[in-house]
Amino acid sequence: MLTKSIETTLAEAWEKLKLSPVSFSVDPSERPEYGDFSSNIALVGAKVAGSSPRDLAARIIVSLPQDAFSRVEIAGPGFINLHLKPEMIHACLKGMLDDEGGFGPRQIGAGTKLQVEFVSSNPTGPLTVGHGRQAVLGDVLSSLYASLGYDVSREYYFNDEGHQVDLLAQSLWARYRQAHGADASIPEQGYQGDYLIEIAQQIKDDVGDAYPTFDEVASAFFRKRGVTVIKEMIKDDLAQLGVRFDNWFSEEDLHRRGEVDAALEALKEREGTYERDGAIWLRAEENGGIKDSVLIRSDGRPTYLMVDIAYHIDKFRRGLARVIDVQGSDHHVEQSCMQAALKILGYPQDFLSYAVHQFVSIVEGGKTLRMSTRAGRFVLLRDLTSELGRDVVRYFMVARKPETHLQFDLDLARAESLDNPVYYIQYAHTRIASIFRKAQQVVDPRVVDLSPLAASAELDLIKQLDSFPQVVEEAALRFAPHLLAEYALNLARAFHAYYADHRVLGEESGLMQARLALLTAVQRVFKRSLEILGMSTPEMM
RNA sequence: GCGCCCGUAGCUCAGUGGACAGAGCAACGGCCUUCUAAGCCGUCGGCCGGAGGUUCGAAUCCUCCCGGGCGUACCA
Missing domain, CATH: 3.30.1360.70 (Arginyl tRNA synthetase N-terminal domain)
Incomplete structure (x- = not known):
């Protein structure tokens, strides 16, 4: 480099x-x-x-x-x-061409087991565009770390226990009664979204009038049925975006294996807890947390934080060296408590880090939509993906710094769909592919004499290619995938300008071969960049 | 009130101590008999929210203020 x-x-x-x-x-x-x-x-x-x-x-x-x-x-x-000296720049290009697959970032991961946990939305409704940002962020971050040599696994944590799922069951049951023409109403804190109507209809078709009242049996049935169906919905939404997980982790399992109780015992042993008002609290504040928080409610039920601590102990036991949790910025008190708990338990300082992002608001017709899953006010991720396509949604979601609010202007995204940064970048790749299709000869770029490359535009192009590994490394370490999105855009800009001023085919043979060699490297970097961003690299457009 | 994040061109945003602050979109004007014009070139556009401070040097670091978002639950 x-x-x-x-x-x-x-x-x-x-x-x-x-x-x-x-x-x-x-x-x-x-x-x-x-x-x-x-x-x-x-x-x-x-x-x-x-x-x-x-x-x-x-x-x-x-x-x-x-x-x-x-x-x-x-x-x-x-x-x-x-x-x-141009020779030095040529030598640099030479290095990239020689190093075929390996041209890329330093392998600082060296096989270290790293997990990225993201989305982890409650199985109480379909994913919204807000989850979409996190899905793409987490996925791209995973790919970035993988390209640094880390052994990366992508994990989704389902909160399939607790209060929110109870509310889901009640809401779903109400829709089920409504499907029978009965006058049942969704609880105040319940889920109002239309998606439950469909599920309720299916349940009615399956079991008829089996659950006239919401008793224990009904509750269990509607919980199980709701969660199962919605988990599949969520998996579909993610698959459509091209986001795949290696592991779907269920909160239920933690309870069943007694890991929650064990985690509490471990904290108690290290004197990380105390009792007050009938509840058990975490000594977060004296361990760097923002404020002490309840672990076990006075009625004996564990809080979300308590379970989350058990979950992270589980991650550590699984042999992960590092864990990155992608989360919204509204969780920062919780995050500091989690870190405090790990400190009490004596875990390495760098075991867990949080990649925090701000929210997405959808702007349509000049108006900003505030989203709420419970109130049924949201734009569904699948609607956005269906309309704009995977590549566009992914690029828009990841092109902005995570810590700033993302204004997803629907009108603009639609209107721009033709001269969009996405197509601009992909078009650069396509143009190169087209040249190679038309080139009559196949040459091995590794043995080509590069000295004819003298134009400043092509020397600049090589210098840009040279910075690719550093961009990837920085994007990963800073949790800043937008750096790669921007890099790809800049490289496309440089290429299009070069393309307009310089011909490849039809030039004198030595020059043509040198330029074909250069384009091999450029195309490779586009391919690699778009691959990490999870976008396609079309041969033709 | 307190804590975290943000405030850069009309709009959406890059730029985490360096030389005259950048891009896309929008607006205006050029370029297709030549590897795909989903492209290229040019013009217009800025007291980097405000005020102090740190230093050779600040959009960037510190303090205060103003404006916006989020949090401040025995919710998740």
Whole structure:
């Protein structure tokens, strides 16, 4: 990688000055006149060196190897601007072509078992666009880590126990009675959505009038039936988006195996709990949490937090080295309590991290829709996916920084469906595919002489390709998949501009082959980027 | 009240200490006998919410204020 090798070269030059080490950066230059890469080493080192940045820069430059750069300049306040020899850039492309499948990020994961848990929506209704953002975020994050060499598993946690499921059963039963023409009403906190009507109708067809009253037996039946049907709905919604899970974890299992009780005992042993007002509390605050929270209610039922702690102990026991939970920003008190609990239990600090995101609001006709599953006010993920397609939904969901609110403008998404960033990127891939279809010859890009690549547009293209591994690494480590979405868009921009100004087929043979080799690498990076984003790479459009 | 996140072009957003702050959309004007015009090129557009501070240097870090979202349950 160019950046890394320049960093090394500069660091060696710095060493020769016998000064204490400093941390500096090497970045692609913002303007052509600043060369290919710029470093601030003289700016950050001026203090240690006790001289002005420009003087220091001059001293560094003297000890740079002669053959590395075509030109080195001191600019502005003391930047060192480096102009690379084309051979160096060609060598970089050569490296990518030689390294066929492996051209990619450093394998810092080295087989480490990492789990990404996401969506984990209650099985009480179909997924909304809000869940959609999380689904795509979690899925892309998983792919990013996988490409860093982690052994990644995607997990969905079903809260198929507790109060919300009771409410679902009551709501569903009410719809079932309504299907019989009876006057039953959905509980105030219940689920009003139309999707229950259909399910109730099916139940009526199956069992007729078997449950005239909502007693224990009816409750159990409607819970089971509702949860089962809705789980399938959710799986379908996710499959349609191209999101696949390795494991569907059921809360019920935790209770059945006694893991909740065991988790409570473990916390008690470490003196992480106390009793107050008949309830058992977690000592979260003195362990870095925001506030103490109830683990066991005064009526003896465990809270969501209690079960969640048991769930995370279970994850640890399964041999996972790291766990990333993707969650909405409304959970941050809960998150701090979870971390506090793990601290009490003596788990490694970096075992669990949260990738937090803000919500999606749907804007339609200039109006913002506030969504609520219970009130039946929402846009269904499946409706969005059916209308716009998997690629468009995925790109829009992941193109924004997770911590900002995502305004999904439906009108715009529809209207733009023709000159959409999605098609813009895919079209770049398609154009390359088209050139290869038309090219008469098949050449092995690894043995092509790259020296004819002299245009600044193509040297820039190579430099952009070179930064791909770093983008992937940063996108993963910062939980920032939008960096990759943006990278792909920028690469497409650079390619389209190049394509407009330079021909490939019909050029003199040496030049043509060199350009075909370049396009091989460009296409490979598009493919890899879109693969990680979970988008298709059409050969024709 | 307190805690977390956000405030950058008309709109949607990049930019987590560096050189004159970027892109898409919208608006306006050019470019198809040549590898797919789902494209390219150009013009217009900004006191980076406000005020202080830190330093060689701030959209970026700190403090305060203003505006928005979320949380502040023995809900999940």
